[in-house]
Amino acid sequence: MRPWVAVLALWPVLRGAARQSPTFPSITDEAFIEECVRVHNDLRREVQPPASNMRYMTWDEALARTARAWANKCIFEHNIYLRKKHQCHPNFTSIGENIWAGSHQIFKAADAIKSWYSEVKFYTFADQKCTKTCGHYTQVVWDYSYKVGCAVTLCKKVAGIRNAANFVCNYSPRFINENSQFFKSIDYKSDEFVLASY
Numbered sequence: 370m371r372p373w374v375a376v377l378a379l380w381p382v383l384r385g386a387a388r389q390s391p392t393f394p395s396i397t398d399e400a401f402i403e404e405c406v407r408v409h410n411d412l413r414r415e416v417q418p419p420a421s422n423m424r425y426m427t428w429d430e431a432l433a434r435t436a437r438a439w440a441n442k443c444i445f446e447h448n449i450y451l452r453k454k455h456q457c458h459p460n461f462t463s464i465g466e467n468i469w470a471g472s473h474q475i476f477k478a479a480d481a482i483k484s485w486y487s488e489v490k491f492y493t494f495a496d497q498k499c500t501k502t503c504g505h506y507t508q509v510v511w512d513y514s515y516k517v518g519c520a521v522t523l524c525k526k527v528a529g530i531r532n533a534a535n536f537v538c539n540y541s542p543r544f545i546n547e548n549s550q551f552f553k554s555i556d557y558k559s560d561e562f563v564l565a566s567y
């Protein structure tokens with residue numbers, strides 16, 4: 370089939386999809402919370418060599434509220450209040466953040482979290498060196514972090530993507546490594562869908 374034939378065939382499908390406005394789970398949605406927590410812990414268990422004192426991550430409502438407030442701004446930057454004490458959490462002062470933005474059609478919390486973890490391929494445990502981008506990965510698997518709260522919002526436009534899912538996870542404590550502050554990466558997975566992590 371020639372490309373333009375395929376495009377014409379897809380048109381009615383896309384028009385149908387555009388009419389329904391996508392709805393994303395709220396930060397109190399039990400299935401969403403379970404998915405976010407489970408996927409983080411599953412990935413943390415896969416770390417090689419295994420961490421001797423890997424802490425089990427649990428949900429934190431206050432971190433989720435901070436993630437939601439920032440996700441709602443639809444800005445593809447890190448939350449500027451994270452380093453200001455007690456602005457993002459009543460008790461935690463060290464808060465980390467991963468952000469994923471992509472077409473709303475493809476959003477799955479599990480896939481977004483796994484995309485952060487996939488930076489493991491750039492990371493060498495032995496000398497803790499990173500050849501490209503590792504900050505999302507190290508935050509997901511850092512043994513010392515034990516709290517997570519995530520939120521997803523529909524944005525008209527974020528990171529150059531229209532009708533995007535903007536998915537933010539906040540963590541405590543924040544991964545610390547003097548060689549790495551925040552990492553930026555933009556991945557193009559296919560022509561139709563642009564994925565981005567910040």
Ligand SMILES: *[C@@H]1O[C@H](CO)[C@@H](O)[C@H](O)[C@H]1NC(C)=O
Pocket residue numbers: 431459460
């Ligand atoms: C903050 O700490 C206090 C005292 O330990 C606790 O009662 C409260 O639930 C904590 N708040 C949050 C949002 O974790």
